[in-house]
Amino acid sequence: NNAAEVFHRIILLILKSLPLHLRPIILLSVFNFYFISASFSMSTSSRHYTIPEEMAKGFLVGNIAHDLGLQTKRLSSGKARIYTRDSGDYIELNRDRGVLLVKERIDREALCRQTTLCALHFQIILENPMEFYTVTVQITDINDNAPTFEKSEMEFKISESAITGAKFVLERAVDLDVGINDLKSYELKPTDHFVLKVHSNADGNKNVEMVLQKPLDREKQEQISLVLTAVDGGEPQMSGTMLIVITVLDVNDNAPVFTQSTYKATVTENSPKGTVVATVTASDADQGSNSKITYSITNNLDDIAKVFEVNEENGKVTLIGNIDFEESRHYQINLRASDEGGLTDSCKLIVDVQDVNDNKPEINIMSKSNVISEDAKLNTVVTMINIEDKDSGENGKVKCFINENMPFTLKTSNTNFYSLVTDSELDRERASEYNITVTCSDEGVPSLSSSVTLTLQISDVNDNAPVFERSSYEAYIVENNTPGLSIFTVKARDADWNQNARVSYILEDSSVNGVPVSSYVSVSADSGVIHAVRSFDYEQIKDFHFRVKAQDGGSPPLSSNVTVRILIQDQNDNPPQVLYPVQTGGSLVAEMVPRSADVGYLVTKVVAVDVDSGQNAWLSYKLQKTTDRALFEVGLQNGEIRTIRQVTDKDAVKQRLAVIVEDNGQPSRSATVVVNVAVADSFPEVLSEFTDFTHDKEYIDNLTFYLVLALAVVSFLFITCLVVIISVKIYRWRQSRILYHSNLPVIPYYPPRYSDILGTGTLQHVYNYEVCMTTDSRKSDCKFGRAGSQNVLIMDPSSTGTMQRIQNEKRSEADPPMSCWYFSRKKRGESTILLQNLWIISTFLNLFSLEDIFVL
Structure with missing residues (x-):
C-alpha cells in the first residue's frame, strides 16, 4: 500500500507538470496499467473491485459468482459468507443473486484517513467442501470535505524591525480527501506587506509560510489582519479560511x-x-x-x-x-x-x-463443523483456522499443533491458515466426543502462545444391531390371568446412539396349536413388556413359545431375535364335578336299601372328578348332612356310601344324605350332592314317602311356556346373526382380504378321566353312558350302565300311576344293578328341541371364526 501511495503521488506530480492537452493521455496509460494489474490479480484466487465512497445501501459492488466462476446455487449450498477481521461490516453477500452489495454507507476518510489507496479486504468462505477466496474492494475518494483549519484565528507579534524576507510559519489546512480532491493551493489577502510561499516536503506534506516583503511600521499600522484561504482541486472546488492577526512590536x-x-x-x-x-x-x-x-x-x-x-x-x-x-x-x-x-x-x-514480543498469537476460527459423521473419509476438513500475530520479525512467526492421540492433524497451505482434518477412522462407540486443543506459539524470546479448544461431536451411523441380554427367556404365568397382564420383559441394547439406538420390539408371526401367537400375547414396541392378550387355561394349554425381534430405528434398520417360552401354572379354578348320582330337576332317583342289609352294605358310590391337576385334583368325600348320621358313612377317598350299623324297622324309609366333595387346592373348592336313600323292602312302602317330591301340573305348564319362548328368541337371533355374518363375508371377499377361519370347533366338554381302567385315578370302576334320542320323543330311550350300586328307584313327577320296579333281583357288589332314567313324554320332546338347537349353534360356531363373532 505504501508503494502504491508513492506511485500515486508521482503520477499526480507528473500530471501537474504537464500541459492540459497531455493529461488525458497520461491518465489513459495509468488506467491501462491499473487494468492490467487488476486482471493479473483476478486470475488468481483473489478478486478486486473499485467503488466510490458514500454509495447508498444496496449499491452493486460486483458479480462475485460470475467473477469466481461459481454458480449461485453453489453459494447457497456452500453457505457462502463473508469473513473479515478488521474491515468492518460494510459489504454484504447476496447468495441468491451471487453479487456483492454495499451494506452501509462507507466514509473513506473515517475508514482510511489520509491513506490514498483505501481498500476493504475480506474472504468469502464456502463449505462442503470448504473453500475461500480473497476479495479486495478499493474505495475511491469524492470531494465531500472542504479544507479546514484547526483554528479560526491565528495571532502573530512581529517587531517593526523585522527585515524583509522574514518567514512566519502558518498553520496548514487539512482536507480529508485525497488525490485530486486534496488541498491544492493557498491564497493570502491582502498582500501589502506579506506574500505566501508553499514548500513541499519529501514526505508529501506542505509547509505554508508567510514572508515579509515590506518593512513594518508600528507607528503607521499597529495591527494587520490577513485572510488565509485554502482551496482544494475537486469539482466543484471547496475552500476554508483562517484569520491572521498581526501585532507589530518594537525591535x-x-x-x-x-x-x-x-x-x-x-x-x-x-x-x-x-x-x-x-x-x-x-x-x-x-x-x-x-x-x-x-x-x-x-x-x-x-x-x-x-x-x-x-x-x-x-x-x-x-x-x-x-x-x-x-x-x-x-x-x-x-x-x-x-x-x-x-x-x-x-x-x-x-x-x-x-x-518487543508483547502480543500472543491470535487464533480465529474461520469455519468449523461441530458434528462429523463416524464414517467420514480421511482428510475431511473439520475446521479452518486463521492465525495472526501483530508482532514483527521472529516475534511474529507462529507454529501450531494439537494434542496427541487424536485422529486429527493440522495442515497448512498458507502461512497464516491451517486446516484441521481427519487422519484416521472414527468410531462413535469408542469416543463420541473429542476436545481438540489447538496451541499456537511464536518464536519470540520469551515465546508467547495461545490456545483454543474445539469440541467435536461424532455423529452416529447405524453399524450395531440390538443385542438381547439373554440368549433365550422363560417366564411363568398363573392361569385365569387378567387379559392385558404383564408377563415378562425382554430387553435389548444397541451400542449406537439416538435414533439408531432406539429399539423397537416386534412379535414375529407364528402359531400355537394352529392359532396365531398374537392372539395369545403381545409385546410393547417401546418397552419390550410382554402382555397376555387372553386369559390362559392350564387345562387347555400348558406352555408355548414364540420369537421376539428387536429392531433399531436406523436406516436401514438392524435387528436380532430371541426365543421366549411361556409356562402356564395351574390354579385351583375348577370345583369338583359330580358324575354320579346325577342331580335332576324332574325325575327323582333314589337308592334302595333293604332292611335286611348288613353293616358295611354298599348303598351307592359318589363319583366326582376335578379337571385341575396336581394336588388341586385330589378329592376327598365327607358326609355333610344326613337324616340319620349313625346309619351311613362315606369313604374319604373313594366316595362309597356304606351302612355303619344294622338297619332296623325303626329307621325311616326316606333317608336324605348331603355329601360334600372337596379338592386339595388352596383355597379348596367343593361340590355338594344329595343322595336319596329308600330303606324298604317293597315299592309301595316307598311310594307314600316320596310323594312330596312331585311337582304339580300347573308349574310344569309354566315352565314349558318359558322354554318355548326362549327357544323362539334364540332362533330369531341366530337367523339375524347368520344373515349379518354372510354379508360381512361377501364384503370381505370383495375387498380381497384374507379370510381367517378358526379351526376350533365348539364341542361338548367332558372332564378328563371319566373312565379309569387301571383304577389309579379318581374313579375305581368303569362307567359307561349311552344316550339315544330321536326327533320323536315318544320313541326315544335311554341306557345307563353303572357299577357300585345295588338298587335304583326312579320317580316320574308327572305320573300319578303305580311306580314300576325296574329291577327285582338282587345283584352282588361285583355286578351292580343297571338302572335307567325315564323322562315324561313332554319333557323328552322339549329336550329333543334343545339338543337340536345346540347342534345348530355348534354348526354355526364351526362355520364362522371368533373374529367374525367379535365383529358382530
Missing part, C-alpha cells in the same frame, strides 16, 4: 534557530510514561526578553500531542501515552521555537518504535 529582529532541522530518536514500545525521548535545542541572537525561547508541538491533526509532550523551557520531549509498535511504527513530531517577539523556527523529530 525584535532575530528569530530563534534550531541546531538541527531534523532530529531522530528511538524508543521501545510499552516504555513507561515519563521516558525522555529526545531534547531539541534552539538559540536566539537577541538579548533580554527577546531571546527567551518557548518550545511547543505543532502537530494538530493527529494524536501526537496525546503521546508526547515537550518542555516549554528546555525542549525535552517526554512520553505521556502508550506506544504500541503494532499501531504505529514511527512518529513525526513537529516542533516550534518562539521568542517573545513572535519570531519562530521549526524542526521535526522522527521517533522510531522498536518492537
Whole structure:
C-alpha cells in the first residue's frame, strides 16, 4: 500500500507538470496499467473491485459468482459468507443473486484517513467442501470535505524591525480527501506587506509560510489582519479560511534557530510514561526578553500531542501515552521555537518504535463443523483456522499443533491458515466426543502462545444391531390371568446412539396349536413388556413359545431375535364335578336299601372328578348332612356310601344324605350332592314317602311356556346373526382380504378321566353312558350302565300311576344293578328341541371364526 501511495503521488506530480492537452493521455496509460494489474490479480484466487465512497445501501459492488466462476446455487449450498477481521461490516453477500452489495454507507476518510489507496479486504468462505477466496474492494475518494483549519484565528507579534524576507510559519489546512480532491493551493489577502510561499516536503506534506516583503511600521499600522484561504482541486472546488492577526512590536529582529532541522530518536514500545525521548535545542541572537525561547508541538491533526509532550523551557520531549509498535511504527513530531517577539523556527523529530514480543498469537476460527459423521473419509476438513500475530520479525512467526492421540492433524497451505482434518477412522462407540486443543506459539524470546479448544461431536451411523441380554427367556404365568397382564420383559441394547439406538420390539408371526401367537400375547414396541392378550387355561394349554425381534430405528434398520417360552401354572379354578348320582330337576332317583342289609352294605358310590391337576385334583368325600348320621358313612377317598350299623324297622324309609366333595387346592373348592336313600323292602312302602317330591301340573305348564319362548328368541337371533355374518363375508371377499377361519370347533366338554381302567385315578370302576334320542320323543330311550350300586328307584313327577320296579333281583357288589332314567313324554320332546338347537349353534360356531363373532 505504501508503494502504491508513492506511485500515486508521482503520477499526480507528473500530471501537474504537464500541459492540459497531455493529461488525458497520461491518465489513459495509468488506467491501462491499473487494468492490467487488476486482471493479473483476478486470475488468481483473489478478486478486486473499485467503488466510490458514500454509495447508498444496496449499491452493486460486483458479480462475485460470475467473477469466481461459481454458480449461485453453489453459494447457497456452500453457505457462502463473508469473513473479515478488521474491515468492518460494510459489504454484504447476496447468495441468491451471487453479487456483492454495499451494506452501509462507507466514509473513506473515517475508514482510511489520509491513506490514498483505501481498500476493504475480506474472504468469502464456502463449505462442503470448504473453500475461500480473497476479495479486495478499493474505495475511491469524492470531494465531500472542504479544507479546514484547526483554528479560526491565528495571532502573530512581529517587531517593526523585522527585515524583509522574514518567514512566519502558518498553520496548514487539512482536507480529508485525497488525490485530486486534496488541498491544492493557498491564497493570502491582502498582500501589502506579506506574500505566501508553499514548500513541499519529501514526505508529501506542505509547509505554508508567510514572508515579509515590506518593512513594518508600528507607528503607521499597529495591527494587520490577513485572510488565509485554502482551496482544494475537486469539482466543484471547496475552500476554508483562517484569520491572521498581526501585532507589530518594537525591535525584535532575530528569530530563534534550531541546531538541527531534523532530529531522530528511538524508543521501545510499552516504555513507561515519563521516558525522555529526545531534547531539541534552539538559540536566539537577541538579548533580554527577546531571546527567551518557548518550545511547543505543532502537530494538530493527529494524536501526537496525546503521546508526547515537550518542555516549554528546555525542549525535552517526554512520553505521556502508550506506544504500541503494532499501531504505529514511527512518529513525526513537529516542533516550534518562539521568542517573545513572535519570531519562530521549526524542526521535526522522527521517533522510531522498536518492537518487543508483547502480543500472543491470535487464533480465529474461520469455519468449523461441530458434528462429523463416524464414517467420514480421511482428510475431511473439520475446521479452518486463521492465525495472526501483530508482532514483527521472529516475534511474529507462529507454529501450531494439537494434542496427541487424536485422529486429527493440522495442515497448512498458507502461512497464516491451517486446516484441521481427519487422519484416521472414527468410531462413535469408542469416543463420541473429542476436545481438540489447538496451541499456537511464536518464536519470540520469551515465546508467547495461545490456545483454543474445539469440541467435536461424532455423529452416529447405524453399524450395531440390538443385542438381547439373554440368549433365550422363560417366564411363568398363573392361569385365569387378567387379559392385558404383564408377563415378562425382554430387553435389548444397541451400542449406537439416538435414533439408531432406539429399539423397537416386534412379535414375529407364528402359531400355537394352529392359532396365531398374537392372539395369545403381545409385546410393547417401546418397552419390550410382554402382555397376555387372553386369559390362559392350564387345562387347555400348558406352555408355548414364540420369537421376539428387536429392531433399531436406523436406516436401514438392524435387528436380532430371541426365543421366549411361556409356562402356564395351574390354579385351583375348577370345583369338583359330580358324575354320579346325577342331580335332576324332574325325575327323582333314589337308592334302595333293604332292611335286611348288613353293616358295611354298599348303598351307592359318589363319583366326582376335578379337571385341575396336581394336588388341586385330589378329592376327598365327607358326609355333610344326613337324616340319620349313625346309619351311613362315606369313604374319604373313594366316595362309597356304606351302612355303619344294622338297619332296623325303626329307621325311616326316606333317608336324605348331603355329601360334600372337596379338592386339595388352596383355597379348596367343593361340590355338594344329595343322595336319596329308600330303606324298604317293597315299592309301595316307598311310594307314600316320596310323594312330596312331585311337582304339580300347573308349574310344569309354566315352565314349558318359558322354554318355548326362549327357544323362539334364540332362533330369531341366530337367523339375524347368520344373515349379518354372510354379508360381512361377501364384503370381505370383495375387498380381497384374507379370510381367517378358526379351526376350533365348539364341542361338548367332558372332564378328563371319566373312565379309569387301571383304577389309579379318581374313579375305581368303569362307567359307561349311552344316550339315544330321536326327533320323536315318544320313541326315544335311554341306557345307563353303572357299577357300585345295588338298587335304583326312579320317580316320574308327572305320573300319578303305580311306580314300576325296574329291577327285582338282587345283584352282588361285583355286578351292580343297571338302572335307567325315564323322562315324561313332554319333557323328552322339549329336550329333543334343545339338543337340536345346540347342534345348530355348534354348526354355526364351526362355520364362522371368533373374529367374525367379535365383529358382530
